[in-house]
Amino acid sequence: MGICGVCNEVVMFIFETSNKASGPSQDNHFSWNFSQQDIVETFPKKTGPRLTEATPENVLKPYIEAEKSFESGLFSAAASCYRKAMERAVRHVNPDATGMLNARIRGLEKLQILPHHMIELLDQVRLFGNSSMHEDDEDPTYEDCEAAREFAYLFLRYAFTLPAMVADAKAKQSK
Helix, strand or coil, rough: EEECCCCCEEEEEEEEECCCCCCEEECCCCCCCCCEEEEEEEEEECCCCCCCCCCHHHHHHHHHHHHHHHHHHCHHHHHHHHHHHHHHHHHHHHHCCCCCCHHHHHHHHHCCCCCCHHHHHHHHHHHHHHHHHHHCCCCCCCHHHHHHHHHHHHHHHHHHHHHHHHHHHHHHHHH
16 A cells, blocks of 8 residues: 555555565564566556547647546646647637637637537636636636536547547448
């Protein structure tokens, strides 16, 4: 067992090592040499980033950074990276749009490229990212960041994964 150096939570490790324990010491404790070891498993299990299929690489990069920050409890960093991922995703959805993120979202809304509930998800992540970076006295909470995380994930699934799944289904159907 140990304490995580990032989140300060208790973690249990299962190691695999080729080294043997030495005999009991004077105080009846065994000493272990972990110079050649592999961590086989940890508890609680680390979930890792929730990835979406068919997401463009330049969108995936800040999204993965956001996921890693979220898992580490770095909620301001996560908020900023989720927002950045959404900003890049919006550029893919409408590459001709210009201006700041809010203006580009309003353009998507006006052109009705996305349903209203997707516009709302984008706005939630945008506003959360803005407030986490610019509010002097407010730090994002786990719950706020978890909501932004879910919104970002859903938007990426809608914008990239679902269209790829539909294209795959059509390709299979035409064979």
